[in-house]
Amino acid sequence: MKPPLGRPRDDRVDRAIADATRAILAETGYAQLTVDAVAARAGVGKAAIYRRHATKQQMIFAAVLHDLLLAPPPDSGSLRGDLTALLRDIVANLTAPPAGVVPALLADVHGDPALAAAFTSTFVAAERGCVEEVLDRAVARGELPHRPDPAVAHALLLGPVFAWLFLLREDPARLGPVTAALAETAATTLTAAPA
Amino acid sequence: MKPPLGRPRDDRVDRAIADATRAILAETGYAQLTVDAVAARAGVGKAAIYRRHATKQQMIFAAVLHDLLLAPPPDSGSLRGDLTALLRDIVANLTAPPAGVVPALLADVHGDPALAAAFTSTFVAAERGCVEEVLDRAVARGELPHRPDPAVAHALLLGPVFAWLFLLREDPARLGPVTAALAETAATTLTAAPA
Numbered sequence: 090m091k092p093p094l095g096r097p098r099d100d101r102v103d104r105a106i107a108d109a110t111r112a113i114l115a116e117t118g119y120a121q122l123t124v125d126a127v128a129a130r131a132g133v134g135k136a137a138i139y140r141r142h143a144t145k146q147q148m149i150f151a152a153v154l155h156d157l158l159l160a161p162p163p164d165s166g167s168l169r170g171d172l173t174a175l176l177r178d179i180v181a182n183l184t185a186p187p188a189g190v191v192p193a194l195l196a197d198v199h200g201d202p203a204l205a206a207a208f209t210s211t212f213v214a215a216e217r218g219c220v221e222e223v224l225d226r227a228v229a230r231g232e233l234p235h236r237p238d239p240a241v242a243h244a245l246l247l248g249p250v251f252a253w254l255f256l257l258r259e260d261p262a263r264l265g266p267v268t269a270a271l272a273e274t275a276a277t278t279l280t281a282a283p284a
Numbered sequence: 285m286k287p288p289l290g291r292p293r294d295d296r297v298d299r300a301i302a303d304a305t306r307a308i309l310a311e312t313g314y315a316q317l318t319v320d321a322v323a324a325r326a327g328v329g330k331a332a333i334y335r336r337h338a339t340k341q342q343m344i345f346a347a348v349l350h351d352l353l354l355a356p357p358p359d360s361g362s363l364r365g366d367l368t369a370l371l372r373d374i375v376a377n378l379t380a381p382p383a384g385v386v387p388a389l390l391a392d393v394h395g396d397p398a399l400a401a402a403f404t405s406t407f408v409a410a411e412r413g414c415v416e417e418v419l420d421r422a423v424a425r426g427e428l429p430h431r432p433d434p435a436v437a438h439a440l441l442l443g444p445v446f447a448w449l450f451l452l453r454e455d456p457a458r459l460g461p462v463t464a465a466l467a468e469t470a471a472t473t474l475t476a477a478p479a
Contacts, residue, residue: 118395119395120395188394189391189394189395192387192390192391192393192394193391193394193395195387195390195391195450195451196384196387196388196390196391198387199383199384199387199388199450200313200314200315200384200388205453209453213451213452213453217452240448240452240454240458241462241465243447243452244443244444244445244447244448244452244454244462245444245466245469247443247447247451247452248439248442248443248444248445248446248447248448248451249439249440249443249444250439250443251443251446251447251451252438252439252442252443252446252447253435253439253443255390255394256390256408256442256443256446257408257412257435257438257439257442258400258404258408259435259439263435267436267439270436270473271440273473274440274469274472274473277469277472277473277476278465278468278469278472278473281472
């Protein structure tokens with residue numbers, strides 16, 4: 090029997106391209122990665138890549154972002170516990186890609202409206218959904234009188250971790266104590282929030 | 285009398301290059317900027333630029349970062365007031381460069397160890413000095429029993445603003461209420477910090 094055509098074969102090519110992209114990112118870094126090298130490594134033609142991704146940046150985005158879509162943490166029974174778990178997931182997310190990839194992707198997002206829209210509707214939306222879920226649980230438990238602005242809560246959680254790693258370039262190994270303090274802060278602020 | 289040679293003339297060229305770089309960034313954006321265009325606009329040769337800056341990225345960094353070196357805010361009489369003023373300065377800093385320039389510079393910093401060292405010793409060090417000054421004033425006033433870790437305080441202040449503008453891409457016009465809440469949070473957290 091011949092293998093089925095269509096989706097399954099396409100999925101295999103998609104996966105080969107994404108795997109090759111991630112491998113080359115890890116080996117040579119973002120700036121040195123070329124579509125030629127990815128095509129050779131994946132065993133596909135460049136046309137197969139450009140049928141899927143309009144630009145090199147979109148190809149990298151698809152390969153890296155796929156693994157960065159957060160799911161809500163298990164219900165820990167408290168807002169503080171949920172925020173701690175969510176922060177741990179955010180840290181894992183931001184430290185998983187090879188060095189330099191996250192800042193380079195962010196610059197690409199700001200240079201390409203199509204990537205910006207994709208970034209907001211995938212990465213940001215997935216994280217925002219987790220933030221909302223954790224806040225809604227706290228409301229249901231009676232820990233919060235109503236749900237605070239999820240955008241503000243999101244900025245309070247994601248921002249300091251991103252700043253620590255990519256702006257201040259502090260030691261990632263010190264993030265443990267920082268995220269514990271952050272979860273404490275965020276829980277305190279959100280429970281005290283007037284609006 | 286002839287004008288003095290040496291420094292003054294060099295300063296004029298430095299300034300012409302920086303002004304041309306900023307003008308072109310504002311007009312055409314980061315990705316489109318070329319050293320040729322800057323040289324033509326500044327009325328200098330490309331050699332004059334490359335004597336000063338090893339790469340295009342270093343030229344842009346020098347032109348943009350120069351204006352982003354924070355000084356401590358005036359003493360407002362309280363930690364909360366000082367943090368509010370400092371956050372307002374951080375927002376002004378991050379929103380001053382043309383769209384896309386801050387994320388592009390950050391990617392450059394992560395792609396070039398020389399730029400990374402310059403970034404840490406200028407932009408980060410200037411902001412960190414402001415954070416330390418504001419914390420030291422609070423200790424002197426008796427608002428804080430001792431100075432909290434300045435790196436953590438820095439991440440708590442800078443991170444959410446950066447995330448709001450460049451990761452979540454929320455409305456910059458809404459940053460006013462967000463920074464007020466942030467200053468409140470940071471002051472509460474820092475005064476409650478156990479270590």
